[in-house]
Each structure stands twice: as C-alpha cells, then as structure tokens.
Amino acid sequence: MPKSLLRIFSYLPNPRIFKASITARLCNVPIEIRGASPKELKGWLWDFDAGPLTEKTRQDTRESAQTASRGYSGTLYKTRGFLDANPYGTVPAAFSPSGEIGVFESNSIMRAVARLATNSNNLYGSSAYQSSRIDAFLDTMLLFAKDSQAYLLALMNGSITNQGYVNAEQALHDWLSGTEQVLGGKPYLSGELSLADICFACEITLLKLESCYAGTLSNLGKSPLMAAPTAKSFPASMRHYEKLCAIPDFAADIKPFIDNIAGGGSPYEIS
Numbered sequence: 001m002p003k004s005l006l007r008i009f010s011y012l013p014n015p016r017i018f019k020a021s022i023t024a025r026l027c028n029v030p031i032e033i034r035g036a037s038p039k040e041l042k043g044w045l046w047d048f049d050a051g052p053l054t055e056k057t058r059q060d061t062r063e064s065a066q067t068a069s070r071g072y073s074g075t076l077y078k079t080r081g082f083l084d085a086n087p088y089g090t091v092p093a094a095f096s097p098s099g100e101i102g103v104f105e106s107n108s109i110m111r112a113v114a115r116l117a118t119n120s121n122n123l124y125g126s127s128a129y130q131s132s133r134i135d136a137f138l139d140t141m142l143l144f145a146k147d148s149q150a151y152l153l154a155l156m157n158g159s160i161t162n163q164g165y166v167n168a169e170q171a172l173h174d175w176l177s178g179t180e181q182v183l184g185g186k187p188y189l190s191g192e193l194s195l196a197d198i199c200f201a202c203e204i205t206l207l208k209l210e211s212c213y214a215g216t217l218s219n220l221g222k223s224p225l226m227a228a229p230t231a232k233s234f235p236a237s238m239r240h241y242e243k244l245c246a247i248p249d250f251a252a253d254i255k256p257f258i259d260n261i262a263g264g265g266s267p268y269e270i271s
C-alpha cells in the first residue's frame with residue numbers, strides 16, 4: 001500500500017471530505033481518512049493521532065476538554081497539537097505525514113491533495129489564470145457554504161426560522177446564478193473538469209441533507225431548497241450535478257450518501 005501523503009480526520013461520512021477523496025481518486029494521491037460517526041467523534045481524542053478516548057487518555061487529556069464551538073455541543077477533547085495545527089478546531093482537519101503542518105477548511109484540504117499529485121490531470125488548472133479562476137469559484141462556494149451550514153445546523157437542532165430559510169434560499173440563488181451563467185454554454189465551470197466542479201458537487205450533496213428535515217420545513221410552510229423552485233430555476237446547474245454524480249470517482253462517495261438520505265436514513269445529527 002503506498003504511503004499516505006495526507007491524513008484527514010473528521011466525522012464520517014462527511015461530504016466536505018468527499019472533496020478531498022474524489023480529488024485523491026482522480027489524481028491518484030494516497031490519503032488516509034480517520035474518523036467515526038458524528039456522535040462517536042465526541043468520544044474521540046481530536047489529535048493528529050486521533051482515536052477513541054480511553055479512561056487513561058481521558059485522564060491524561062483533561063486539559064484538552066473544550067467547549068464545542070460550531071455544530072457540535074458540549075465537550076470535545078482537542079489536544080494542544082491539534083489546535084496548533086488547526087487553530088479553528090474544526091473538522092475536517094488534515095495533517096502532513098509528520099503531523100507538523102495542519103491544513104483546515106475542506107476546500108483547502110482538497111487543494112492540498114491536488115498539489116500533492118504527481119499528475120493532477122489539470123484539476124487545479126494548467127496556468128496561473130485557470131488556477132485563479134478555479135480559486136474564484138471555490139471562494140464563491142465558501143460564501144455559500146457558510147449560509148448553507150447555518151441552515152443545516154438550524155434544521156438539525158430545531159431552531160430553523162422563516163428568516164433562516166430565506167437567507168439560505170438567497171445564498172443558493174446567488175451561488176447558482178453564476179454557475180448557471182457558465183454551464184448554460186460550457187461543459188465544466190473552468191475549461192475542463194476541475195476542483196471547482198468537485199466542490200460544486202460536494203456542496204450540493206451536503207445541502208441535500210435538508211431533505212431529512214422535510215417535515216420541519218413543511219411546518220414552516222416551506223419545502224427543501226433542492227426541491228423548491230429555487231433549484232429548478234437553474235436547470236443547467238442541476239444537470240451538471242447529475243452528470244458529475246454519474247462519474248465513478250464521484251459516485252463512490254456521493255451515491256451511498258444520497259441513497260442513505262433517500263432511503264430515509266437516520267438524520268445526520270452531530271451534537
């Protein structure tokens with residue numbers, strides 16, 4: 001087995017990690033993914049050498065106990081080394097093989113995988129201009145992801161409001177209006193298949209979690225954004241998503257996740 005070039009720690013499954021794992025498959029980069037279900041991860045030591053807490057590590061790491069800050073609630077056990085490498089304390093968190101250098105933010109973890117490839121198949125562009133265009137799409141997706149995260153967390157913890165829904169709807173509209181502009185006439189967001197398309201597919205996949213809370217939305221008189229007119233008014237973007245999901249290296253992660261949601265799989269609670 002080739003030596004892993006990047007270790008990623010997260011709750012699993014996590015569409016944010018799919019960005020890195022799809023990239024790794026497409027450009028043949030060996031990576032290691034460590035983690036457990038969202039609930040189980042509360043009983044793990046968050047560290048380069050992450051693993052389930054034992055009575056001993058729990059005692060040894062009392063000083064690692066931290067109040068969760070985003071998504072999780074209660075206590076999480078993050079070591080000093082984890083926070084030095086990943087100062088915002090979030091997952092996914094990636095590490096260089098020695099554990100010395102941390103990479104945080106799922107878009108940047110994905111970029112790291114492409115940069116580590118011997119042959120990235122131009123996934124991160126083949127010129128400074130193309131790479132920067134890809135970065136520009138990734139920036140717009142991070143803006144969307146912030147609103148999408150607030151919406152999904154509010155659905156999960158039962159605090160969704162009409163305003164929360166409207167904010168997410170506006171964010172989706174703003175994001176897709178740009179992708180629609182491109183995809184109406186071109187097969188990919190930036191020339192050929194790139195990190196921009198990978199991120200696009202993974203952010204939509206993550207948003208699809210909303211369908212687990214269709215009942216909550218219906219009580220607000222709303223439907224899931226991906227089933228509502230908002231998404232339907234961006235047909236080229238929706239077709240692009242389906243096209244990407246059919247690529248085997250995408251399907252390997254995305255299909256089981258979507259099948260689980262469609263089969264009424266257990267809601268994805270992380271607190």
Ligand SMILES: N[C@@H](CCC(=O)N[C@@H](CS)C(=O)NCC(=O)O)C(=O)O
Pocket residue numbers: 016067068069070071072073076089090091092104105106107145
């Ligand atoms: N924009 C970040 C989002 C990461 C994030 O917010 N992760 C949350 C879980 S959804 C987390 O690790 N929270 C840790 C905590 O609550 O302390 C990314 O794409 O990586």
